[in-house]
Amino acid sequence: MKKIEILTIESLNRSPLTIEGYLFEGSDPKAASVAIVGAMEGKTVLPLYSASKLVEFLRNEIGNKEKIRGNILIIPSINHYALNLGERFWPLDKTDLNMIFPGYGAGETTQRIAHKVFEALSGYDYGISLETRNDLSSCISYISLLQSGYEDIPSARKCGLRLIHHKEMKPTDTVSLQYNWQLWGTKALSIICPSDTKIETDGYKEIFESMVRFLYAIGSIEYKVMLGYDSNIVYNKGIEIVKTPKSGIFIPTKKTGASVAKEEMIGKIINALEGNVVHRIFAPCDGVITCVYNNGLILENALAFRILKNASA
Template identity: 30%
Template sequence: MREIEICDMPSLYRDNFRVKGYVFGNGKKSVSIVGTLRGNEYQQQFIAARMIKRLKELEAAGELNEGYEVLVIPCANAYSMNTKKKFWSIDNTDMNRVFPGRTDGSTTEMIADSVFKVTKEYEYGIHLASYYMVGSFLPHVRIMKSQLSYFEESVGFMMPYMMIRDPRSYEKKTLNYTWQEAGVKAFSLYSSQTDGIDRNSAHTIVRSILLFLKNKGMISTEILGGYTECGILEEEKRIIPIRTSHAGFFVPKVKVGFEVSKGDLLAEIHDLYTDEVISELKSPVDGVIFFMHTAPMTYSQSAVFKIIV
């Protein structure tokens, strides 16, 4: 393992702000893995740390095959994590909306530029992503549509679901999309958790990345588990959002991964002052709970569930 410096810039009050990377193997620049871009991504930081530990063990055991180089950048936004803020602590910028960055831009743009310049040299890019809304997902791999065509390669992760989606305008400044613009085959991996640590879900993501490396011939060790079939989801066709009609306390009656039938009770909305039930959310379809809102309260017209049909 080699430790490299991705970014180093002066700080007003403390030691310099630095972004570190950990390089394993040698040869073709094969896979870069990027962890935390937001200050609340504790699960993504944990997954990246577990990947570094596992790759270090594989390299020491001689099970990282010759001719391949893997890079892990566990965290690119330590300031926000230190201050317990989701976005950049100085100006509230979302770092995953400023890629590919600029050398003469704002602080987050300069950090994004440093990360992008290093990682765009790799054939594959894996981003340990989080959702913009508070909630829990079924673990899955996601690809945004672009000029590249490599959807079939996502089966190498042996995850239960792969989602393909058209990028929204604001998503064209994300790491995933700009990687693809640079010719990198980009994947976003979603865990069940973001602002807490779920070790079982983290293990699923680490195993999936190792399975991908195994299936690409980059590691020689045996990796157990994984799904032999991958459900391909197009968000516009197979994902049904369920929205609230009222604001209030959110009281779910199901969990992510549950199979539901049309008419099943998904959640109740309780009045914020009296705790009376003011709305019931029932499933309009038969399907599987793919995403669920996890904050204690919700606004009106918020998508609190997404169901696979």
């Protein structure tokens, strides 16, 4: 394993920001190469943990260099400055680094960061970006694959996660890492991780195993893990949105991943000052809860749940 420095930026009052990658050089130059990016945002603790556990796994668990066949680059964190402050975005100007690719070497600070990172990530056969949702909800682990015209569904299936969200492009997606990676010839996908900021011991395992499974399936490593799911391809029309007509304290009574029946109670809203239940939330359809609002206090008309309708899976 080689530790490579991708970028260092000085700061007036903080330690320099040094972004490092862990490069595991493969034994077979013809084997597929992969680059993996962990935390781009400051509150993406699970992506950080999962990426760092993969570094440990490749270094200590596999150990034998012969078993690493293709080049694997892991960048566990790009945004240390945000992680260390519990901020979500670049702390000075709140720029979302995943909205600034491919970057610009002579531009603003965050454009320069994205440019250097993108240079380091370019040329790999496959790319994985570990992310969390940006809508104040947590979710089951799933693949997000943009309908960019360059996406590769067969490789996304190799992670063996339950869902692949084949996502319609929004204008802001054109400056995401995934899209630009794809544009430049890498079969890139995003694994959307639960938005947990506290990690339970095994909290990373589903994501971690999906990456190991992927690395094995594309021939980058020789290390077999159990088969995963035959992934369901999901489109927006297959997701039922559940909004709350009342604000207050939000208590979900079902978690992400739970199968629910139509009209089953899945959550309730409590009057924040008087403690009484002001609204009960019922599932509008049979399905699986994919996302749950991730805050104890909820606003009127906020999205409380997303449910994957059974017929759509």
